[in-house]
Amino acid sequence: MRMRIAVYHNLHSGGALRTLTEQVRRLSARHDLSLFALATAAPVETEGVKARVFPFHPGPELRRPFGRLNRAARAADLIRLARVNRAVARAIDGGGFDVVLVHPCQFSQAPSLLQHLRTPSVYYCHEPPRRLYEPPIPRPYLRRSSLRGVLDRVDPALRFHRALLRRIDRGATRAATRVLVNSRFTQANVRRIYGVAAHVCRHGVDADRFRPLGLRRDRFVLSVGALTPYKGFDLLIEGLGRLPEAARPPLRLICNYVEPQERAYLENLAQERGVSLEIEVGVSDENLIRAYNRAALVAYTPHREPLGLVPLEAMACETPVVGVDEGGVQETILHGRTGLRVPRDPHALAEAIGDLLEYPERARAMGQAGRRWVLDAWDWEGAVQGLVAHLEEAARTQNTERRTQNAERET
Template sequence: MRIAIFHNLPSGGAKRALMEWTRRLAQRHEVHVYTLSTADHDYCDLRPYITHHIVYTFEPLPLFNSPFGRLNQWQRWKDLGRLAVLYQSLAQHIDKEGYDVVFTHPCKFTFIPILNIYLRSPTVYYLHEHFPNQVNRSIHRPYTRSEGVRKILDRVDPLIGLYQNQLRALQDLAVANTRLFLANSDFTLRQFQEHYSAPSALSRYGVNTEQFRPDENTPRERHLLSVGELSPRKGFDFLIQGLANIPDSNRPPLRLICNMQLEQEREYLCQLAEKSGVQMEILTNLNSEQLAQEYRKTRLVVYTPVQEPFGLVPLEAMACGTPVLGIAEGGVPETVIEGVTGRLSPRDPARFAEILLEMLKQPDLLRKMGQNGVDIVRKIWSWEQSTHTVEQHLLQASKAGPN
C-alpha cells in the first residue's frame, strides 16, 4: 500500500505509538508523513524510517496574559479558520498523490484534524483519546481562579461559546468524513461511541520489548516511580495524598519522570509534598533507554491519572519486570491485571495507602507479579501484533473507495 500519515502531536505516548507503527509499516509499504511545524518532530523521530517527511508551516496567533486572557478564545477561533485554509491545501496535496489510505492522528489544536473534512482519499483516524473538549474531566487546583467566579464569567462570555461551538462543528464534520476510527482501549471506544455512531474498532498499543526488558543485574531501590506529563490530569497529587497516609518510618520516597511540565503544577506538587512530609524527586527529559532503566530500578510503579484513556506506563513497567499499583478507572484496568501483574485501587488515598503497604510487605509476591507482567506483555502486547491489526484495518479501508 501507499500510505499517507498525518499528525500534529507533542511529545508523549501517542507520538511514541505512531513511531512504532511507522517504522514497521515502512518496512512493508510506501509511507509518507505529513505534519505541521507545531508538532514535536525530534521526540520519537519518524524521519529515520521514511523517505518523505513534509512539514506545513503554521504559527498560532499569540495569546494574551491576564487581565486580557478571555480574548484568547477569539484568537483560538480565528486560528480555526486559518487551520481550515491550510488543511484544505494539504488535503489537495495528499489527494493528488493518490494514496491508498490516509492514517491520521491528533492535531494539538482540534484533536481530530480539520484535514479529515477535506480529504477524498480513504481515511482512518486513531483515537489515542476521545476529543478532550467533549470529556468531562474537571480537576480543581488552588492556583487557578476561583471556580465560582469563573463559572459566572463563563456563562456570560460570548467568546467561549463562539470558539467551542465552532470547534465542535468542525469535529462533527471531520468525523462524518472519516471512514474508520481505531481506539487504543475499550474505555476510549466507549467514550467515542457515546457521542458518535461512526464505524469504530479496538486496535491496541504495544510495547517495545527490546527496549523495555528486565535486567536481573539492576538492584531494586526503595523509591516508588510514576511517569507522565506534569499536569493535573496525571493525578500526582493523589499519589502524594496517598503516601501521606503511611507512617513516616514506612513511607517510601516518590520519583516522578515527566516529559513535559506545567510550572504551576510543579510548584503546587512540591509544596504539597513538603507539607505532607513526602520525599519527592522530579526527573525530566529522559530518553527511552533511561526511562527503561528507571522502571528496572524501582520496586513498584504507581499510576493514578484521571480518566486516562489507556496509558503505556503500566505496560512498559510490566515489560521491565516491575509490578504496578494502578487506579481502577479509565483504561488502566485493561492493562493491570488485579492480583496477577499488580493491584488496582479506588480513588481513595487511605485505601491506596493500605494496598501499597500490603504490596511492599510481600517482596516475593512483587517478584512474582513482575515476572507475570513480563510473560503477559511478551505474549499479547507486542508492537508487531499491534501493527498487524492497524495494517489490516488500513487495508480494509483502502478497498472501500473514496470518503
C-alpha cells in the first residue's frame, strides 16, 4: 500500500540523524513523503523530498552573574516551542497524510507535537532523556559547592524547567499512536519510565557505504561519539593506561559534539595515564569510514547506551569491536565472534584490547564475522520493511477506532 507519510524531527547531528536520513531516503522511494522540521534541526540530505521548515530559535545563553536565569529562559523556550509545534500539527493534519513518523526533539526529547496531532503517529524513541530519569555521571568538574547545592534545591526556575520537561516528554510519548524503539534494552526502559508497550524496530546499517576499503591497518584504537560523560571515554583512557607503555596504542576520538569541560578532563586524564590522545570534530562520513578501516580495533564504552550505531558501522567495515557488556551493546556485539564484551572495568578492557592487538589474525577473523553479522541481521532493507509495517498498523488501528467512534455517535 502506497502511503502519504509526514516525517517530523528536530535532531542535531549524530547517529539518530543518520538513522532518520536512511529512513527518509528509503521510504520516499516507495511512498509519498513530506518532511517537517524546525529551523534548529540538522538538515536531512535526501533528494526529491519536500521539506517545510518552521522558524524557531532558543533564546541566548546568559553568563555570570545571570547564569541562574538560564533555566527560566529555557522554560520560556519550551513554551514557545509548544506554540510552534501546534502550528506544525495543524499543517500536518490539514495535509491529508495517512500517518506521521516522529523523531525526537533536541530540546524536549519527545516532541510536544505528538499531543496535538489528530493524524495517526509513530514515535521513534531513540532513548528516554537521561538527564531527567538517570543520575549524572560523576565528574570532578561537576562537584557543587554547598552553597550551590542549597540554591539548586530551592531554585524555582530550575524545578519548574525540569518539571516542564518531564511533563512534555511523558505526555508526548504517551500520546503517540505507536512507539518504536531500537533495542530490547530501550524497550524495557520505555515501559519502566512511561508505562508504554513499545515495539522494537531495529536500525539498519548502509553496508554499501560502510564497507572494507582494503586499507592497511594502523596500530591505533578508535572510538566515536559525542564528547560527553555518557560516552565513557574516561574508562577507555584508564584501560589503555594499564597496558605496558611499549605496547600502548594511541587513542583517536571522532566526535560530532564536544562539551568543553569534558574535553579538558579527558585531555588531562590522558596526560596523567600516558595515553596519546587525538580528538577530531566534524569529520565527514567518508573520513569516518576511512578511520574505521584504518583502526586496529574500535572500542566502545558508553554508559547504558540504548543501542549504538558505532559497533555496527565498525563491523560493517570488518573492524573488530571491544565494548562494555551493558545496554544495547549486548545486542550488537556477538561476544567472541564479532568482538569482545567486557565489564565496566579498566583492567578487563585493557586485557581485551591487548589480546586483539597481540593476535591480529583473531582480530581479522572477528572483523570478517562482524560484516557477515551486519549483512545478515542489520540491513536497511529489512529495517525499513519493519518500519513500514508499523506505520501501516498505526494508520489502520487509529482509523478503525475513529470509524467505530463515529458509528457509536450516529447510533
